[in-house]
Amino acid sequence: MSGSRVLVLNSGSSSVKYQLLDMRDGGRLAVGLVERIGESGSRLKHSPADGESREWNGSVPDHDAALKAMAAELDRDGLGLGSPELAAIGHRVVHGGLRFTEPTVVDDAVLAEIERLIPVAPLHNPANLTGIRTAQALRPDLPQVAVFDTAFHTTMPESAARYAIDVETADAHRVRRYGFHGTSHAYVSRETARLLGRAPEDVNVIVLHLGNGASASAVRGGRCVDTSMGLTPLEGLVMGTRSGDTDPAVIFHLMRVGGMSADEIDTLLNKRSGLIGLCGDNDMREIRRRVDAGDERAGLAFDIYIHRLKKYIGAYYAVLGRVDAVAFTAGVGENSAPVREAAVAGLEGLGLAVDGGLNAVRGDGARLISPADARVAVAVVPTDEEMEIAAQTYALVNDSGNQNLT
């Protein structure tokens, strides 16, 4: 195989994010986004590495049109999809169930299995499938690789992956804990080991992926042993718009007493809860501004967010037994010094502390923010899901290319 470029596609229901990477040096040749697909006022933003960003608003009726618009922009930069330099297209696929434990070259059977998983990922898998099919139509000869958000978590033991509900009922409906953000947890746990100068196999890490969606994971020697998201991304931490953990009986109560339907409660817990439900804002910058101005609702929302985060740090400390590092990542984790400080405050007994000066410094790369003599390293490790998807895709197509030769 001669090409060294990988196009990474993250297809949502109304957006496609893309990056073209060169795997010889990890360089980003172009980055872009098509938004509001199938809605009025669609928008494309395209940023080549060697030029000015371009933006246009227009009509993008479907994913086919979105990928063609992306392809036209790449063409303008001499980076078109027809280039022999392009080795493969890597797709983010949210739900791979139990079957997909590794990145997988897409064929008809793989497409059918991703489709079969739609009932457990009704929002994400259909859009991911559309992205793959559209890309296949554009370059039928090229390997398309699916990289699953759930794959990293398939190493969880049954004791962590099962809910304590009737086994036959659970199995009949594939109800279990799958976990999400796996590409990020895999990348960040490995980068944390690198930051410590140790092999991933020797390091136990608690990864806190705090973005608009948020999840924690316990990673022992490079393998995930527990994570906070479950059957769907609703379980676990307090998020931008999702509640995270609640008593499941809240749902029956809202149905019976509140007269709400299953769909209404779904929307409530996924879209109108978490930080936005608690205080009307889901952007941590705005919440901190309000907290600093003495806003009590924002203060309570922040406290609930931190309380839940602390509970998970404590729980995963207990799961791992020995913790070498706690790593903060994603929009909030990488940028919010007050969240990092509050999350580990009072955990000195566990060997956890942040150095105020180091925590306040803004920086781009992975960095330690714990005092030099700390028992447990606390780190800020920027996530890079696109790079991880590209790396896994490239490794897979190189591997299968080599196998074909032997």
Ligand code: AMP
């Ligand atoms: P993500 O989902 O990883 O893109 O994270 C998005 C979230 O990161 C936003 O909703 C904000 O709450 C948060 N965020 C982004 N930048 C900052 C910042 N400078 N300070 C605090 N929070 C931030």
